[in-house]
Amino acid sequence: MILRTPLVVLLFMVGVTSGFAHYAPYYPNITATSPNGRLLLEAKTPDRLSTYRSRTSSQDFVYTLTDTETERVLWTRKQQEAMPTGAWVHDDGWIVIRTADNDIVAIDTLVGRKTVRLSVTDEFKKDRASDRFVPKTRASTKWSTGSIWYFIEHDTQVLFVVRPWWGRRVLLDLTVGRVADPDDPELASACDEYEADWALESLRSQADRVRDGQGLDQNGINLILEATNIVSAQRLDAALPDLRILEWWCDPKLTDVEFLPEDPLRLREVNIRWGSEFETRQRVQHAIRRAGGTPSPAPATYFRYLESGEKREPILPTESSEKQLPTPDPFNSDSCGHSVIQLFGPPDFMNRNETWEYDVDTNPPYTVRIQFKNGKFLHAERLTTPAWTDRLGRLERLNQR
Numbered sequence: 001m002i003l004r005t006p007l008v009v010l011l012f013m014v015g016v017t018s019g020f021a022h023y024a025p026y027y028p029n030i031t032a033t034s035p036n037g038r039l040l041l042e043a044k045t046p047d048r049l050s051t052y053r054s055r056t057s058s059q060d061f062v063y064t065l066t067d068t069e070t071e072r073v074l075w076t077r078k079q080q081e082a083m084p085t086g087a088w089v090h091d092d093g094w095i096v097i098r099t100a101d102n103d104i105v106a107i108d109t110l111v112g113r114k115t116v117r118l119s120v121t122d123e124f125k126k127d128r129a130s131d132r133f134v135p136k137t138r139a140s141t142k143w144s145t146g147s148i149w150y151f152i153e154h155d156t157q158v159l160f161v162v163r164p165w166w167g168r169r170v171l172l173d174l175t176v177g178r179v180a181d182p183d184d185p186e187l188a189s190a191c192d193e194y195e196a197d198w199a200l201e202s203l204r205s206q207a208d209r210v211r212d213g214q215g216l217d218q219n220g221i222n223l224i225l226e227a228t229n230i231v232s233a234q235r236l237d238a239a240l241p242d243l244r245i246l247e248w249w250c251d252p253k254l255t256d257v258e259f260l261p262e263d264p265l266r267l268r269e270v271n272i273r274w275g276s277e278f279e280t281r282q283r284v285q286h287a288i289r290r291a292g293g294t295p296s297p298a299p300a301t302y303f304r305y306l307e308s309g310e311k312r313e314p315i316l317p318t319e320s321s322e323k324q325l326p327t328p329d330p331f332n333s334d335s336c337g338h339s340v341i342q343l344f345g346p347p348d349f350m351n352r353n354e355t356w357e358y359d360v361d362t363n364p365p366y367t368v369r370i371q372f373k374n375g376k377f378l379h380a381e382r383l384t385t386p387a388w389t390d391r392l393g394r395l396e397r398l399n400q401r
Contacts, residue, residue, distance in 0.1 A: 027061075027100070032087040033068075040066045041095060043084050065095065065112065075112035081105050088160070090151050094174050096160050102144060104160060106174055116177040120162050123170045123179065130168045133396070146229045146399045148198070154190045161191055165229045165399040166392055192234065199230035200239055207242035210249050221280055225399075228287040232395060240293045247284045248298055277301050277350060283398055285348065289388045294361045301346040303337070336376055349387070351397060357387055 030043040042064045061079035066072070082099035089095055093109030104118045124130040124143070134143045146165035151158065159180060162170045169191060171180040180187060202223045206216060216224070224246060231239045278300050285295040340347075340356065347356035347370075358368045367383040388394050 027083045027085065030084055030087050032089045034089040034091045034093075036091045038068055038091070039074075039089050039093060040068050041087055041089050042066070043079075043087060043097075063095075063097075063107070063112065065089075065093075075110075077107065077112040080114065081117065086149070088149065088151060090158060092158065094151070094158055094160075096149075096151075096172075096174075098149065104162070104172055106160070106172065106177070115174075116172070118170075118172055118179065120170050124164070124168065127168055130164070130166065133164070133166055133400070142400060146225050148195070148226050148230075150194065150198070152190060152194050154187060159187070163191070163195060163230075165395060167229075167233050195230045196234055196236055199227040199234075200236065200242075202227040203231070203239050203242040203246065207245040210245050216249060216280075224280055225283060228283045229395060229399070231287040232290040233391065235290050235292065237291045237293070240288065240291055243284050243288050243291070243293070244296070247281055247288065247296055249280065250278060276303075279398075282349065286388055286394055286398065289359065289361070289365075289386075297345075299346045300348050301350055303341065303346065337372065339377070340370060349394070349397070359386055359388055 029045070030041075032041045033039065043061050044064070045060050045062070061084055063077040063079070065074045065076075067074055081097075081103065082101045084097050085100055086098040087096065095107035095109070097105040097107065099105060102120045104116075104120060105114055106116045106118075107113070108115050121134055121143070124134045143164055148163050150161055150163075152161055153159075156175065157180070158174045160172045160174060169182045169188075171182055171187060171191075172178075173180040182188065206220045206224055209216060209220060227239075228243075230236070231243070281298060282300040285298075285300055288295045344358060348359045349357040351357070354372045356370045356372075358370075360366050360368065364384070365386045367385075367387040368380060369383060369387070370380045371378045
């Protein structure tokens with residue numbers, strides 16, 4: 001029998017860049033509640049003078065577990081590991097803390113003592129298929145973009161699972177205090193089932209927000225990122241109705257900009273180095289294709305032109321406009337970014353802006369890849385195996401920017 005424990009909403013560190021580059025991040029207080037609402041875990045710095053604490057500050061977080069029905073404090077524990085960035089509470093009292101080093105610390109349910117500490121990063125490095133996605137330094141958290149962390153119950157086991165964007169899980173069996181085999185067929189099936197249900201529920205909740213006119217916040221965008229990774233991996237066609245709603249949502253910062261002007265002179269000033277992406281839409285459209293659907297013509301990228309005074313203004317093609325089917329044929333050494341946009345509209349995907357990809361949804365589908373050098377056309381090729389069919393190739397570029 002499989003019992004699933006929903007994910008708990010967490011507070012994560014803010015002010016963080018991949019690899020903790022250039023400046024120290026800050027760590028907020030954390031509150032996590034068990035799914036049934038009875039157990040409340042708080043991680044706080046009692047003497048903090050401001051809302052956040054620097055990574056370089058002393059280890060002064062205090063963990064407190066409280067029974068909310070009796071309001072009795074079950075235990076308190078002083079921080080003994082790296083700064084906490086998240087926490088999960090199981091209905092049975094299991095506590096898991098995620099640290100800034102992406103370690104998992106499991107806490108004894110009765111007295112608040114650590115029972116096991118596991119480096120998730122080190123576990124991935126033991127797996128040859130995962131090693132290339134994990135930075136060599138433990139300080140970097142870049143691999144964790146798009147990952148989900150959750151409890152799952154299977155038979156008599158209570159496990160904590162970390163699923164990164166590429167899908168190779170780390171499973172910690174809390175009942176025995178050691179790593180479980182991620183290739184165990186029954187455990188893998190249980191995780192697949194949980195993740196599919198969670199992804200569909202997450203996408204439905206965010207699509208409902210869009211249907212109700214509420215829009216999305218950063219937490220919602222993160223959920224879509226994580227859920228579309230799972231939809232893409234499992235090719236969940238049940239997600240298509242909600243993905244089609246989410247596909248048309250745009251970041252509010254971009255919805256008020258003017259569309260592509262009719263004046264072709266402005267179009268000639270398009271510079272491919274000024275290209276940007278509707279990242280959420282890009283992920284959603286990738287998931288639609290992986291799930292067996294066909295995305296709408298809504299553009300996944302946009303570009304900028306120069307106005308007077310060197311002010312860069314965004315331009316967008318009209319979303320309903322028809323574009324020619326991309327082929328490698330019409331290009332020559334004089335072609336440039338504006339020529340491509342005039343013929344085909346904006347690309348579906350850009351790789352460091354000097355490589356564009358157009359996913360063409362004909363039967364059979366294909367991808368046209370166009371390469372530029374210093375803004376000038378260099379090479380075009382037709383990929384008879386579309387780029388999105390590679391289970392990890394496009395996902396790697398979407399998750400590790």
